[in-house]
């Protein structure tokens with residue numbers, strides 16, 4: 001069975017985070033460049049924050065991918081919530097130290113000081129922590145203290161909610177030297193995002209089906225949130241695939257139908273009936 | 274796999290729901306439009322009736338004239354018959370012209386039209402008249418008793434006309450809420466001695482724009498006329514404190530001393 005253009009397009013919008021899928025958008029690229037620059041500056045910590053679905057994990061993954069060629073970088077997508085476990089994992093990954101039993105902050109500090117003697121800032125290990133809002137306040141505080149030693153560098157991401165906003169302000173304000181906010185896409189960025197994503201996967205036909213009229217509706221439904229847009233488009237192409245197989249005369253192949261966008265939005269819960 | 278058929282049904286439901294507010298808005302606009310149209314249609318009808326009544330009068334008069342010319346063939350009596358209606362027409366017009374001068378704003382358009390219509394008719398009558406007068410020699414001056422009769426008609430008609438014009442302005446005011454119009458109505462009612470109504474319209478004007486001095490003045494004057502001297506003084510004092518208006522001060526003194534009653 002030959003798979004349709006819609007079926008191929010659908011999978012592009014699976015909610016996955018792969019560095020190779022990173023789409024260069026003007027604003028995104030600028031922010032990404034400044035993030036990369038920050039890593040090379042003698043900063044202690046870098047905070048990446050924004051609402052869910054604004055591409056924080058994507059940024060971190062891309063950064064990991066790009067830096068791993070030249071630096072010692074370690075990416076932790078899912079937080080290690082147990083403090084001892086956290087130190088033990090770092091000791092193992094960074095320094096190849098296997099530790100049995102509990103490892104506390106003081107002990108971990110000792111190991112760090114023993115093993116990392118290189119003062120060249122280019123060789124500092126960079127630890128990327130995603131979803132840092134899940135770490136406990138004490139662990140966060142210790143991460144901060146670790147940064148102060150300038151023996152390791154942290155790049156962390158935070159969901160921006162009001163509560164975390166407060167953390168970002170009080171807890172980190174003076175200690176974090178660089179904080180970068182990620183935002184939802186604008187309507188024109190969303191168009192670029194969708195089309196570039198499709199074209200990257202050689203889905204030129206479906207890319208050209210997205211006119212500004214459909215983009216504006218998608219923008220209205222998702223507010224430019226990348227994750228919501230992915231969900232919506234995945235379902236949209238699923239619906240297109242269905243029509244293509246069951247009722248092909250009902251679909252227009254030159255334009256994305258707003259009706260089908262709305263149907264997808266209903267299915268994904270972006271709108272309610 | 275998505276159940277697309279089911280989803281399509283949900284979508285139709287959603288679409289209908291999303292149109293409900295628009296339907297409600299359009300429906301209410303339609304109702305407003307119909308109401309507006311029926312109201313304004315009623316107005317047109319009213320004026321039409323007036324005009325036709327006048328026309329009938331005119332026709333009657335000219336016909337009367339004609340028969341008389343045929344039967345009597347006497348110039349002088351006929352011209353007497355023809356002339357009074359001509360004067361009556363002029364009397365009717367004059368108050369309207371006065372109103373025109375009083376009106377400043379967009380109301381002019383309306384009056385222009387009205388006058389034009391009347392003028393036209395007037396011209397036609399004039400033509401007929403002069404024609405006939407020329408044929409049968411010049412008219413005599415009118416006898417005195419008839420003149421007296423005419424002036425009483427004049428007063429009556431001017432009063433009636435003033436009320437008519439006020440009504441027109443009120444209609445216009447209801448449409449655009451222009452405080453200049455309500456102020457005009459207040460003034461006219463005051464002039465006509467309808468102080469209750471003058472008071473009301475001054476109040477309405479003041480509610481729209483409290484900076485119009487004339488609204489304060491008419492308001493307090495009406496209060497005095499309605500035997501509410503205390504309240505008038507109080508109101509005017511408040512206004513004077515706020516505006517330091519000379520006019521207000523003078524009027525205040527006049528009310529206090531009883532010069533203005």
Ligand SMILES: Nc1ncnc2c1ncn2[C@@H]1O[C@H](COP(=O)(O)OP(=O)(O)O)[C@@H](O)[C@H]1O
Pocket residue numbers: 014015016017018021022023024025028050051052053054055056057058059226227230
């Ligand atoms: N610049 C980008 N290029 C390609 N895909 C992106 C980009 N930014 C976000 N996405 C996609 O949007 C979705 C949500 O992004 P993610 O990084 O998980 O958001 P967050 O971590 O802020 O909640 C992911 O599926 C990701 O693939």
Ligand SMILES: [Mg+2]
Pocket residue numbers: 053056057058130131
């Ligand atoms: Mg994430």
